[in-house]
Amino acid sequence: MKNISSRRKVLFLVSLSAFLCALCAFAFHSAASLPSRYEVFSDIAMTVPYRILVADLRTNRQKERVAKIIQSTFNEVDTIFNNWNPRSELSAFNNAPPDTPFPLSPPLFELLHFTDKVVTLTEGRFDPTVAPLQKVWKQALQRGSFPDKILAEQTAKRVGWHQIILEDTTARKRVDGVELDLCGIAKGWCVDMISERLKEEGFSNSYVEWGGGDPYPR
Numbered sequence: 001m002k003n004i005s006s007r008r009k010v011l012f013l014v015s016l017s018a019f020l021c022a023l024c025a026f027a028f029h030s031a032a033s034l035p036s037r038y039e040v041f042s043d044i045a046m047t048v049p050y051r052i053l054v055a056d057l058r059t060n061r062q063k064e065r066v067a068k069i070i071q072s073t074f075n076e077v078d079t080i081f082n083n084w085n086p087r088s089e090l091s092a093f094n095n096a097p098p099d100t101p102f103p104l105s106p107p108l109f110e111l112l113h114f115t116d117k118v119v120t121l122t123e124g125r126f127d128p129t130v131a132p133l134q135k136v137w138k139q140a141l142q143r144g145s146f147p148d149k150i151l152a153e154q155t156a157k158r159v160g161w162h163q164i165i166l167e168d169t170t171a172r173k174r175v176d177g178v179e180l181d182l183c184g185i186a187k188g189w190c191v192d193m194i195s196e197r198l199k200e201e202g203f204s205n206s207y208v209e210w211g212g213g214d215p216y217p218r
Contacts, residue, residue, distance in 0.1 A: 055205035
């Protein structure tokens, strides 16, 4: 029994050593594969810091082109998807009367149809119409209490993806007071847009982060 136990310990130590060696080799390879030359583009967009790294920019013209792509994409996201911008297309939809077709721009049309798929895949757990009910709860919690039951029930009637009807190139709300808040999906959508646009312009080696963190070395 002692011999068997000793063999198991030896096998365990050998396996652990092999695993650690493999892990170190992977870490070394990953560090070695980092581009030695990259430009950092960082600022704040819509109150959230972003940090974008693009490798192999050898001319000022390339740097200017990258900066233009980044800024134009953030501007597009702000003017179309940002419900905190009162002049955005999404805000216009939120303020539109119910049961009235609202013409969608191609970018908003594409994102809303993608959102529809996400809502379906998550069985409604991702719900961009929850903002009105969220406001009720937030206001109550700030007062140190629970929301009024009747108010919460009435507000809940305006919540649910089923309140949004997507048609050919339009969208409409079933009832008054329905609001869309795409912050939970538009940020990742914007990151993909920037990455794809950089690749289209020949800048294929990039890292795009828009969440306020700093996971990449300086």
